[in-house]
Amino acid sequence: MTILSAAPIWGNIGKFFLVFLGWSAYVLAFGFVMFAVTRLYESLRNEQLIRNSMVFGLIVLCLLVLLESRLIMGPLTAGALADILAMPFQGWPPAVGHVLVIGLILVVTIFTFRITFAHVLMVYHFIERIIGDVPRDAEEDEEEPGVAPSRFLGQRPQFSRYSAASRAALDDFEDIDAGDEQLELPSTPSRRQLPSRSGKPAAAAARVARQPEPLVDEEIYYDDGFNSYDDYSDKTIAIEPEEYAYDEEESYYFDDEDPLNDINLHKQQISMVPRGVHDPQPLDITDHTGATRGARQQPLSFDDPTVIDDDIVLKSSPGNEPLLLDSNPRAAASKPGRQIRQATPDVPNSPVQVQRQATAAVSKKVADAVANANTPHIKSSWQLPKLDVLQAPDSIKQQIFSEDTAALAKLIQDTLRSFRVEAEVREEDISIGPTIIRFGIRPTGRPQMVVDEKSGKMVPVRDASGQIVYETRTRVSRIMALQNDLALVMEAKTIRMEAPVPGRPYVGVEIPNKNSRLVMLREVLESKEFQAAKVKSKLSIGLGKDVAGLVRVGDLAKMPHLLIAGATGAGKSVMINAIIASILMQSTPDDVRLLMVDPKMVELNMYNGIPHLLSPVVVEVEKVVSLLKNAIAEMERRYRLFSQLGVRNLEGYRKLRSQKLTQGDTTLNNLPAIVIIIDELADLMMAAPEEVEGMICRLAQLARATGIHLVVATQRPSVDVITGLIKANIPTRISFMVSSAVDSRTIIDMGGAERLLGRGDMLYLPADAGRPERIQGAFLSDDEAQRLAEFWRQQIVQHALALGADPRAVQEQPRSSPAGSCASSTAMNLN
Numbered sequence: 001m002t003i004l005s006a007a008p009i010w011g012n013i014g015k016f017f018l019v020f021l022g023w024s025a026y027v028l029a030f031g032f033v034m035f036a037v038t039r040l041y042e043s044l045r046n047e048q049l050i051r052n053s054m055v056f057g058l059i060v061l062c063l064l065v066l067l068e069s070r071l072i073m074g075p076l077t078a079g080a081l082a083d084i085l086a087m088p089f090q091g092w093p094p095a096v097g098h099v100l101v102i103g104l105i106l107v108v109t110i111f112t113f114r115i116t117f118a119h120v121l122m123v124y125h126f127i128e129r130i131i132g133d134v135p136r137d138a139e140e141d142e143e144e145p146g147v148a149p150s151r152f153l154g155q156r157p158q159f160s161r162y163s164a165a166s167r168a169a170l171d172d173f174e175d176i177d178a179g180d181e182q183l184e185l186p187s188t189p190s191r192r193q194l195p196s197r198s199g200k201p202a203a204a205a206a207r208v209a210r211q212p213e214p215l216v217d218e219e220i221y222y223d224d225g226f227n228s229y230d231d232y233s234d235k236t237i238a239i240e241p242e243e244y245a246y247d248e249e250e251s252y253y254f255d256d257e258d259p260l261n262d263i264n265l266h267k268q269q270i271s272m273v274p275r276g277v278h279d280p281q282p283l284d285i286t287d288h289t290g291a292t293r294g295a296r297q298q299p300l301s302f303d304d305p306t307v308i309d310d311d312i313v314l315k316s317s318p319g320n321e322p323l324l325l326d327s328n329p330r331a332a333a334s335k336p337g338r339q340i341r342q343a344t345p346d347v348p349n350s351p352v353q354v355q356r357q358a359t360a361a362v363s364k365k366v367a368d369a370v371a372n373a374n375t376p377h378i379k380s381s382w383q384l385p386k387l388d389v390l391q392a393p394d395s396i397k398q399q400i401f402s403e404d405t406a407a408l409a410k411l412i413q414d415t416l417r418s419f420r421v422e423a424e425v426r427e428e429d430i431s432i433g434p435t436i437i438r439f440g441i442r443p444t445g446r447p448q449m450v451v452d453e454k455s456g457k458m459v460p461v462r463d464a465s466g467q468i469v470y471e472t473r474t475r476v477s478r479i480m481a482l483q484n485d486l487a488l489v490m491e492a493k494t495i496r497m498e499a500p501v502p503g504r505p506y507v508g509v510e511i512p513n514k515n516s517r518l519v520m521l522r523e524v525l526e527s528k529e530f531q532a533a534k535v536k537s538k539l540s541i542g543l544g545k546d547v548a549g550l551v552r553v554g555d556l557a558k559m560p561h562l563l564i565a566g567a568t569g570a571g572k573s574v575m576i577n578a579i580i581a582s583i584l585m586q587s588t589p590d591d592v593r594l595l596m597v598d599p600k601m602v603e604l605n606m607y608n609g610i611p612h613l614l615s616p617v618v619v620e621v622e623k624v625v626s627l628l629k630n631a632i633a634e635m636e637r638r639y640r641l642f643s644q645l646g647v648r649n650l651e652g653y654r655k656l657r658s659q660k661l662t663q664g665d666t667t668l669n670n671l672p673a674i675v676i677i678i679d680e681l682a683d684l685m686m687a688a689p690e691e692v693e694g695m696i697c698r699l700a701q702l703a704r705a706t707g708i709h710l711v712v713a714t715q716r717p718s719v720d721v722i723t724g725l726i727k728a729n730i731p732t733r734i735s736f737m738v739s740s741a742v743d744s745r746t747i748i749d750m751g752g753a754e755r756l757l758g759r760g761d762m763l764y765l766p767a768d769a770g771r772p773e774r775i776q777g778a779f780l781s782d783d784e785a786q787r788l789a790e791f792w793r794q795q796i797v798q799h800a801l802a803l804g805a806d807p808r809a810v811q812e813q814p815r816s817s818p819a820g821s822c823a824s825s826t827a828m829n830l831n
């Protein structure tokens with residue numbers, strides 16, 4: 001303006017501005033210059049520092065101040081514009097005009113600078129601090145900034161709404177924030193106490209207090225693991241004061257709805273604990289007698305006929321089996337070995353009646369079969385297959401942290417920050433699995449800042465362990481709410497989020513791996529994890545590889561039953577084949593026996609004729625009920641045997657048997673574990689729902705101790721197939737991809753399976769785990785399964801010869817046979 005007024009050409013223009021705007025012409029000119037400089041800076045840094053609303057507010061504020069000066073001092077310096085503005089006030093009492101204009105100034109200031117009550121309190125405390133003389137502690141002078149323990153450590157209980165003291169703490173929350181000592185917070189450096197470069201506490205306090213509550217948006221640079229300046233901009237967080245004011249309030253006062261809020265979690269947990277004193281339940285003598293009937297107290301009814309059902313024949317033979325089931329009586333009738341067939345009246349549906357019926361049917365013949373079964377001193381002539389039977393995986397590409405992955409990690413971080421969610425994705429939190437990549441999002445928050453003595457910059461406070469101390473933390477639920485936004489920016493077909501990943505301090509975001517590859521069963525079985533597992537249990541199964549590419553194995557003996565569900569084509573049959581192959585690769589028929597039910601008729605047919613089968617693969621739904629009844633009868637027979645011997649389970653029985661063997665006592669026979677595999681439960685449940693449900697539950701409840709295990713698969717995860725009873729009794733579950741979250745909840749009691757990718761991508765929920773684990777299932781081709789089955793079928797002849805069977809009769813037996821004739825080969829290995 002001075003130049004304008006002085007220059008001859010522009011003099012008139014300058015005069016006009018001065019006449020029209022008065023003194024405010026200087027202020028406006030200064031404002032325009034500042035505006036231009038700031039805009040230039042913004043374009044250079046590609047950041048926004050000033051808001052349009054703020055510019056507008058400042059102009060209005062300037063005009064109001066001009067008006068007020070006109071009202072106070074008259075038309076001397078205020079200019080023509082002020083005269084125009086003051087016209088409405090002519091004739092009013094001067095006091096009214098002043099009050100009105102000053103009031104307007106206050107209102108516009110509040111809106112322009114977005115001033116909140118928190119700011120007012122902060123200014124109040126700041127002034128109070130300056131007025132009050134705060135001596136610095138000598139000890140604190142020596143203390144390095146940031147190495148003291150976090151003042152937020154152990155703070156939570158102060159805010160618990162259940163303690164009386166906490167109410168006061170909540171009311172005086174701002175006092176705590178300002179470092180007020182009256183609440184007895186841990187003695188850690190508060191802002192006013194932190195040492196400054198100059199060593200003057202008051203000056204340092206003034207500087208620190210000025211910085212965190214800026215009048216415009218500002219950026220706080222803090223060192224959170226990035227070493228170079230190039231990483232600097234990625235680590236920049238734009239902070240809006242009002243955003244934080246809101247968050248603070250919300251996180252402390254309005255989080256009742258949040259299921260992840262630790263107070264709500266705590267409430268949930270304590271609600272599960274039964275309260276009060278309960279009277280002991282009186283013993284029900286009838287129940288007790290029923291439960292113990294058939295055990296030690298009672299003589300066993302071994303004189304009854306052998307037969308249980310007219311479809312399935314219980315067969316004893318001088319081979320190595322205590323019990324053999326054959327679902328094809330005609331084929332079985334033509335085989336050597338004594339078979340007794342007797343029709344029984346209709347078996348009622350109730351499991352209790354089934355039990356009674358079956359108990360009566362276990363006869364002296366069975367006892368004979370046990371006595372004649374494989375004597376332990378005979379060394380097994382079975383050979384286990386070599387791993388060459390299975391296909392080797394393609395040369396595995398080393399999955400490394402690529403530029404693509406780094407770019408995705410940055411994209412996630414930037415997206416979260418654009419939504420004002422402070423979080424970071426570290427390189428070490430990225431897991432690259434065979435089919436998916438998991439990014440770990442660590443919720444961070446607003447760090448507590450101090451002035452660094454050396455550089456004079458604001459740096460975050462660190463606690464004794466070097467961790468950044470946060471003033472406010474990001475809530476996990478805020479990250480979870482951005483699931484769809486993340487899926488959008490990552491252009492992923494489907495993403496799945498897990499919060500938090502069990503045992504890790506981050507939220508997992510799983511996206512499909514573009515370089516996905518098959519996980520072959522052979523690489524799983526070759527792994528040291530499986531080798532270690534199979535030493536412990538003959539029922540170890542290779543499941544696949546997890547999101548970090550680590551091999552995952554399971555133990556069917558511990559599960560003790562497994563439910564597999566998923567949409568059609570999701571990979572259930574391949575999983576069942578992998579389970580069977582895992583067993584066939586490590587266990588001989590002396591260790592494990594199989595019973596298979598395959599209503600689809602094509603999935604398990606290839607295993608017909610292998611010596612592990614107790615019965616040919618059952619494809620007719622009507623025969624399944626008979627098969628399950630026989631399994632229950634076998635279970636009860638084993639229970640009685642255990643009861644007589646005083647052992648609790650199959651493991652105890654095996655220990656006792658090996659003890660007796662060392663003493664030369666060969667009276668105890670080998671009892672193999674039995675795995676019952678049902679490929680489609682829905683078909684059975686449609687045919688005889690109550691009967692099947694009752695028998696599956698009975699087996700599931702009691703069969704574990706006797707070494708009988710169930711593997712049940714279904715593609716219909718509805719409540720009429722996977723009933724509450726079945727779910728309650730089969731605790732270990734695998735869910736492949738399903739079509740809806742409801743289906744997912746039916747299987748694993750929580751959503752997530754609807755976001756799987758199919759083709760072997762599964763969620764595995766072990767019995768003892770609260771959350772499922774994502775695994776890429778091991779793949780076994782039909783050719784491999786065929787080769788494995790053929791390997792075992794070929795051994796039947798050698799084994800029969802080794803047991804002293806007639807070579808001519810053995811040669812005449814077909815080696816591989818379809819369902820109808822497989823009983824011959826199964827029977828053969830017993831002779």
Ligand SMILES: Nc1ncnc2c1ncn2[C@@H]1O[C@H](COP(=O)(O)OP(=O)(O)OP(=O)(O)O)[C@@H](O)[C@H]1O
Binds near residue numbers: 570759778
């Ligand atoms: N672990 C796996 N790895 C790679 N691909 C797999 C895997 N499991 C299954 N697939 C692919 O998915 C296809 C379908 O698998 P599968 O036959 O096991 O499905 P399903 O769930 O049994 O279907 P349905 O219920 O209709 O029988 C397979 O042919 C195979 O190509």
